[in-house]
Amino acid sequence: MELDDEFLLEVCRVKLNGSSLLTLCNSGQFQALTNSGSTRKVVDIAAVLGKSLGLALVDCSASSETIGVLKQVVDLGCCIVLANKKPLTSTMEDYDKLVSHPRRIRHESTVGAGLPVIVSINRVISSGDAVHRIVGSLSGTLGYVMSEVEDGKPLSQVVKVAKSLGFTEPDPRDDLSGMDVARKALILARLLGWRINLDSIKIESLFPKEMGPNAMSAEDFLDSGLLLLDKDIQERVTKASLNGNVLRYVCVIEGSRCEVGIQELPKDSPLGRLRGSDNVLEIYSRCYNEQPLVIQGAGAGNDTTAAGVLADILDILALFPE
Amino acid sequence: MELDDEFLLEVCRVKLNGSSLLTLCNSGQFQALTNSGSTRKVVDIAAVLGKSLGLALVDCSASSETIGVLKQVVDLGCCIVLANKKPLTSTMEDYDKLVSHPRRIRHESTVGAGLPVIVSINRVISSGDAVHRIVGSLSGTLGYVMSEVEDGKPLSQVVKVAKSLGFTEPDPRDDLSGMDVARKALILARLLGWRINLDSIKIESLFPKEMGPNAMSAEDFLDSGLLLLDKDIQERVTKASLNGNVLRYVCVIEGSRCEVGIQELPKDSPLGRLRGSDNVLEIYSRCYNEQPLVIQGAGAGNDTTAAGVLADILDILALFPE
Numbered sequence: 001m002e003l004d005d006e007f008l009l010e011v012c013r014v015k016l017n018g019s020s021l022l023t024l025c026n027s028g029q030f031q032a033l034t035n036s037g038s039t040r041k042v043v044d045i046a047a048v049l050g051k052s053l054g055l056a057l058v059d060c061s062a063s064s065e066t067i068g069v070l071k072q073v074v075d076l077g078c079c080i081v082l083a084n085k086k087p088l089t090s091t092m093e094d095y096d097k098l099v100s101h102p103r104r105i106r107h108e109s110t111v112g113a114g115l116p117v118i119v120s121i122n123r124v125i126s127s128g129d130a131v132h133r134i135v136g137s138l139s140g141t142l143g144y145v146m147s148e149v150e151d152g153k154p155l156s157q158v159v160k161v162a163k164s165l166g167f168t169e170p171d172p173r174d175d176l177s178g179m180d181v182a183r184k185a186l187i188l189a190r191l192l193g194w195r196i197n198l199d200s201i202k203i204e205s206l207f208p209k210e211m212g213p214n215a216m217s218a219e220d221f222l223d224s225g226l227l228l229l230d231k232d233i234q235e236r237v238t239k240a241s242l243n244g245n246v247l248r249y250v251c252v253i254e255g256s257r258c259e260v261g262i263q264e265l266p267k268d269s270p271l272g273r274l275r276g277s278d279n280v281l282e283i284y285s286r287c288y289n290e291q292p293l294v295i296q297g298a299g300a301g302n303d304t305t306a307a308g309v310l311a312d313i314l315d316i317l318a319l320f321p322e
Numbered sequence: 323m324e325l326d327d328e329f330l331l332e333v334c335r336v337k338l339n340g341s342s343l344l345t346l347c348n349s350g351q352f353q354a355l356t357n358s359g360s361t362r363k364v365v366d367i368a369a370v371l372g373k374s375l376g377l378a379l380v381d382c383s384a385s386s387e388t389i390g391v392l393k394q395v396v397d398l399g400c401c402i403v404l405a406n407k408k409p410l411t412s413t414m415e416d417y418d419k420l421v422s423h424p425r426r427i428r429h430e431s432t433v434g435a436g437l438p439v440i441v442s443i444n445r446v447i448s449s450g451d452a453v454h455r456i457v458g459s460l461s462g463t464l465g466y467v468m469s470e471v472e473d474g475k476p477l478s479q480v481v482k483v484a485k486s487l488g489f490t491e492p493d494p495r496d497d498l499s500g501m502d503v504a505r506k507a508l509i510l511a512r513l514l515g516w517r518i519n520l521d522s523i524k525i526e527s528l529f530p531k532e533m534g535p536n537a538m539s540a541e542d543f544l545d546s547g548l549l550l551l552d553k554d555i556q557e558r559v560t561k562a563s564l565n566g567n568v569l570r571y572v573c574v575i576e577g578s579r580c581e582v583g584i585q586e587l588p589k590d591s592p593l594g595r596l597r598g599s600d601n602v603l604e605i606y607s608r609c610y611n612e613q614p615l616v617i618q619g620a621g622a623g624n625d626t627t628a629a630g631v632l633a634d635i636l637d638i639l640a641l642f643p644e
Contacts (some may be wrong), residue, residue, distance in 0.1 A: 015492040018506040040500075082443070084438060102573070103640045106351075108445075114609060115615065116441065116445055116615075118437055118444040119438065119441055119442075119445065120442075122435075123441065123633040123637075124629070126633050126636045126637075127436065127628075127630070127636075128629070128632065128633070129625075129629050136436075276613070277607055278613050286625070287620065287623070287625050287626045287629055288619050288620060288626075293437065293438075294616065294617070294619060295615075295616070295617055296618075297610050297613060297616060298610060298615075303608070303609050304609045304610075307450070308449070309451040310448070310449040311446075314448045315445075316426045316451075318641065319640065
């Protein structure tokens with residue numbers, strides 16, 4: 001079934017309004033599967049078309065609930081394309097299953113949105129050039145926050161502005177906890193062959209446990225909790241600037257160390273120069289030893305994320321006879 | 323026929339000494355085809371194995387003489403991998419033939435050595451995100467030269483040091499003419515769909531015609547010609563620095579303009595900050611509009627170039643049944 005332009009524009013309108021695609025269901029142009037039979041139906045289709053036609057199951061959700069169906073279609077020889085980080089940051093067993101046919105999985109948009117991060121690392125690895133260090137700023141939200149507090153603005157104010165600009169999750173603690181960056185770091189580490197889980201990663205949260213979602217509502221966090229964090233961050237910013245440095249929330253994968261958190265970095269380094277919501281990734285290998293391979297650009301946004309998913313789908317299609 | 327490690331090390335030794343691979347011919351481990359029958363033999367093999375096994379013809383030469391055989395094997399459905407820029411910068415007719423099966427050609431190492439330039443641009447294009455501007459420093463040699471003269475060193479001295487470090491072609495005018503960068507610019511422009519030839523590109527040479535290879539020997543150029551260029555470049559460097567700018571030899575593809583030459587750029591821009599022989603490429607598109615997608619790193623060297631070719635070969639292999 002092919003979707004025409006008019007219908008796709010209608011889809012965009014519905015999503016822009018924050019409505020569910022289910023409201024379009026009676027147009028007859030597509031099926032929305034919501035009940036428990038949906039997995040069965042997807043698997044049935046994958047069984048018939050997956051291996052021969054290059055049908056790809058595309059997961060743009062942010063849910064762990066898709067892992068089961070993804071594993072089933074992979075077993076059937078079907079290709080998968082993920083923007084969803086959860087399936088790749090579950091257990092090693094799940095991961096091994098999902099990547100068991102490396103040619104049939106693409107997940108560029110899980111790290112740095114549409115930035116060519118995964119494809120670049122895969123090329124370096126496949127050429128036999130061992131990667132020994134990856135450093136990056138992989139959260140547009142935290143990148144924005146850190147460069148704004150550097151300019152002297154209070155953290156509480158910066159986070160509220162970021163939220164109003166749509167740069168954060170509905171509950172900004174989902175970004176400030178560092179968990180999103182940790183998932184990206186885990187995906188990169190596993191790409192390098194590290195057999196580790198999320199709980200092996202050292203994660204620095206920008207707020208203490210007492211302000212976590214289990215202890216405080218999002219409103220209370222925004223209205224009062226955040227204010228209590230201003231002083232500490234401001235002191236760290238000032239201390240760093242006395243050394244000519246700035247603070248950045250970075251991911252480091254090196255030696256046996258995989259961690260995400262605030263680091264003091266030279267103002268005049270690629271990471272230190274980073275402004276706004278751009279992502280940057282530095283890859284050090286045998287070939288890119290003293291000077292890293294650097295990839296930089298918008299690492300968030302609906303358009304770049306969608307562009308990454310689309311490029312993945314077309315890349316998969318190239319595997320199948322013309 | 324598989325080549326063992328011992329033999330490959332011997333190959334490296336021979337090449338390091340500057341000898342020809344022909345000296346290894348009597349080992350019986352490979353065939354070197356040098357006579358006029360070689361094209362015929364390559365085409366015969368391509369006809370038998372190309373389409374079914376994913377045999378790729380790999381061109382690591384710097385010659386225009388390979389165009390004929392490349393076109394023949396493409397017609398037979400064979401894949402091609404190029405580090406050689408000449409075939410892609412010949413006539414549009416040759417170009418159209420070589421890329422007529424886009425899935426069966428890879429040429430990452432023609433621009434920026436192993437840097438993921440071509441794959442990144444292809445991904446941006448395939449996702450429907452129109453590229454409207456590319457700016458870059460695509461010559462490690464000219465990058466080194468421009469950042470050294472910026473430090474006040476005379477051009478003549480810098481070029482001689484670059485030559486002694488192996489950064490230049492045997493006749494440095496091959497680099498200083500800008501022709502090598504122009505070929506890279508043409509490859510990128512054609513990738514964007516521009517139907518232009520090398521003679522449509524505005525090329526700034528760092529030396530006048532009177533010092534060209536037809537008018538002067540390489541020795542005379544190095545010993546006397548170069549000295550005459552010092553003053554002019556030094557004046558341009560000084561003038562730029564008064565504006566807080568630096569000079570860089572860049573490639574610009576934008577609107578209807580494709581040109582390579584010296585530009586005055588802010589010291590504090592990605593191109594202005596570039597030091598040594600690193601390459602940098604900025605890609606502007608609808609998604610990467612205000613802030614470009616940036617790719618930076620070593621853009622020359624045997625190892626990165628070879629890594630790019632190897633990754634291309636493996637990428638092609640993925641098209642064929644496991």
